[in-house]
Amino acid sequence: MPAKSSTIVTALTTAAVVAVGVLGYQAAASAPDTLTEARKDSHHSTPKKQPDRSGKKEKAPAPAPVPPASGKGQRIVYSLDAKRVWLVGAQEKVRRTFTVAPSTVSPPPGTYAVGSRSVSVTGSDGIAIEHVVRFATVGNVTIGFSAAVDGSRPTPDPSKKTGGIRESRDDGKAMWDFALQGTKVVVVS
Template identity: 70%
Template sequence: KDPAPLPAGSGTGQRVVYALGADRVWLVGADNKVSRTFEVTPSTVDPAPATYQVTSRTNATTGSDGTAIEHVVRFASVDGISVGFSAAVDGSTPQPDPSTRTGGIRQSRENGKAMWDFATIGRQVVVVK
């Protein structure tokens, strides 16, 4: 049995599915088959459950927490804070400081590369509870 089945009601077609409660992501192909699933470290700012699209991507930059990050894939904005997936260049995935408002959802470098290759501009991102 699949240890982390795709959540019900998470759409159809090629998409990224992000489950807020499980802190997990699924990369789903056009055939509705999961090509990859992995855990993420959530940001302090969560997007509301809804369907979004990848709006911008940055290969390498500095995160709002001062960490060097790569493979940034942004898909939402909450109160002016950009929300997206990224990987720390040093591979770390620490819990974010709860006293700061950040939108970086961290993943391992390997998973970050897979997300980068899959989540091109316009790719659907479905956020579920």
């Protein structure tokens, strides 16, 4: 075969290999990864939401309603039974609601006021805490909302008298911004 023919055959072969490679790449990119899907299990995959075929947006669940016997006006409402807090602003609008981890000593139901605040201290359980909002004293135990700096919400040791009502760090920041000195705190059952 002459040299010119050999060069043409090589060029055509190279072009064919490139074309097959491109087509193979495109096919692989658009095909589902069945091997990866087969390896996923319920511990490592997140269930996919099915699209809402009605065209309506999915609604988030309604927040827990403010307890009816919690007063009026701007206030913090703390439900002992529900282990939940509501930050209620003007016109009875709930700015935020969240669950908390109660302390071993709880304040009796009633109306209190934020008496002191600390940006960061060590809690009575020895854990570094932030955004401390104190509002009551029961015996010699000070009661207040706080967030652990490490984000934990451990179950309090029942043999110790502690007054820290623990919330998440995000909730603690929201409480700190809302609960200025003198803000009303209503504790309900």
